[in-house]
Amino acid sequence: MVAIIKTSHSINSILNYNENKVKAGKAECLNAVNYPLKLEKLSFNLKLNRFLKLAALNENAKRNSVHISLNFDPSEKYSKEKLIEIADTYMDKIGFGKQPYLVYQHHDAGHPHLHVVTNNIQRDGKRIDLHLLGIRKSEPARKEIEELFGLVKAEGRKTKEQYSLQPIVxxxxxxxxxxxxxxxxxxxxxxxxxxxxxxxxxxxxxxxxxxxxxxxxxxxxxxxxxxxxxxxxxxxxxxxxxxxxxxxxxxxxxTLKFLEEKFKANEIKKQSHKSHLKNTIRLALLDKQLNSPEKLATKLQKEGVHVVLRKSKEGQLYGITYVDHKTQSVFNGSSLGKEFSAKGILESCALNITHQKSILAASETTQNLELQNHLKINTMAVLLQAENTNDHVPKDLKQKKKKRNSRRI
Structure with missing residues (x-):
């Protein structure tokens, strides 16, 4: 299970989003918790007013609305009753069990998922702290629920096994x-x-x-x-x-403003994943057959790292970016260090080419020496064979031996 938490200052827009999905037939409201009336008797205004009355108790809170999505593996097809139980358990574990909240099941994605709408202002006007809610409360709750309900675990799955996105066709x-x-x-x-x-x-x-x-x-x-x-x-x-x-x-x-806030937060979050990526790249570069950035990209792809090579119109490599799917972190090459920048990778590839040439040259030299030695041995064999061979003498030039008279006197 994957839980995503978003906060806002407008409960109206969050509720409208989910209710419009219901009207379009793409979602269903499964449960209304801590409401004075049953779900079937709740109109849009009754749902909204319950949140607005609590929000009015603390007008100093800049962000008083919470929108949570609970995402499941595509293989998980659970009944409405079990989905409601999972949502209730999750909300209780993150400290929102006594708050009013609505649970919606959406049907417009490739994987089963729920949306939960609530706010963080309590009956006494005090707010539930939203700072690092995902790390402090949500992550431990998610892991416990995965064990409790036997859900497919978000951690430890291969990228291809996750409910991953497919490129837009x-x-x-x-x-x-x-x-x-x-x-x-x-x-x-x-x-x-x-x-x-x-x-x-x-x-x-x-x-x-x-x-x-x-x-x-x-x-x-x-x-x-x-x-x-x-x-x-x-x-x-x-x-x-x-x-x-x-x-x-x-x-x-x-928007750009939204992204700029993400940029600042992510710069800190991804630092802990830097060493993992650097080690992965270094290990790949130990392969002396890698003589081009393209071959490096192919090798790293097998390790869950996508490499973006930025080239000029002339085909000159000027930039490189690494997308590590295992840690879900993105780094520009130069931010990892000189050896991982476009220039550094080109230099490493050039060294590999030089290494390959030297091996080839050494191999050719060895072959030449072996050939020369082979020729020398063959020449000596021919010479030695020539020395041990009797010269041919014509028969008519050979002197006849005189026969000794063997008659007895």
Whole structure:
């Protein structure tokens, strides 16, 4: 199970998002907890007012709304009763068991998942601390629930076994329509909240794997000047196609301002994964057959690291980015150190080429020496054979031996 927690200052927008899904037939409200009325008697206003009354008890709280998604493996098909039990157990373990909350089951993704809507203002006006809620409360709760309910564990699974995203197939998208927005949103929901990137190029290194690109536009464009951001679908040649969608049009509002906050937080989070990636690259470079950045990329791919090679129009490599899927961290080569930058990798490949040439030259020298020795041995054998052979003398030149008279006297 994977739990994703988002906070907001507007409970209205969170509730509207889920209720609109219900109206469209893409979701179902499974449970209403700590409400005075049963679920079937709750209208939209009754659901909303319960949260608003609590929020009014503490107007100093800047973020008083919480939106949680609980994501399961595609193989897990649970009954509504079990999903409700899992949600209740999770909310209790993270300290929200006494808060009012609504549980929705969504049906518009490739994996089963729940959405839980609540707030963090308690009856006495005190707020539940949201700082590091994911690390302090959610992660321990997730692990306990996986054991308790026998769920597929989020940790320890191979990347290909996870409910991983598939690249958007451009042919199936109707550009600018709901299908296009839905496809991009599915990618953003996973990448933005699960990967650790610290700038826009690093984010795009991951998004591009799924045929999505975040674009600020040219420096003289209105989008760039207004600090705007567009999301585009890429074709098989990595070229933008269709109608781009503004970041503000998505529910999560993945705007430039939102990303800049992520950049700062992720810069700190991903530092602990630096050594793992550096060691993986160093081990790969021990293979002296790696004589090009492309061969390195192929080898690292087998280790769960995707390598983005940035080249000029002339084909000259000028930048390199590593996407480590095992730790879900993204690093520009130069931030890891000189040896991992584009220049450093080219130098390592050049050394490998020199090494291969020296081996080849040594091999040729050895072969030549062996050939020379072979020729010398053969020559000596011929000479020795010639010395031990009697010269041929014609028969008529041979002197006849005189026969001795053997008669007795």
């Amino acid at each position: 451009s042919r199936s998208i109707e550009y600018g329509k709901a299908e296009s927005k839905k496809a991009i949103n599915g990618v953003l929901n996973k990448v933005l909240f699960e990967y650790k990137y610290s700038n826009l190029p690093e984010l795009n290194a991951v998004l591009n794997l799924y045929n999505v690109h975040a674009d600020r536009g040219t420096e003289d464009s209105r989008v760039f000047k207004n600090n705007g951001l567009l999301y585009k679908i890429l074709d098989k040649d990595s070229k933008p196609i269709g109608v781009p969608i503004k970041a503000s049009d998505f529910y999560n509002k993945p």
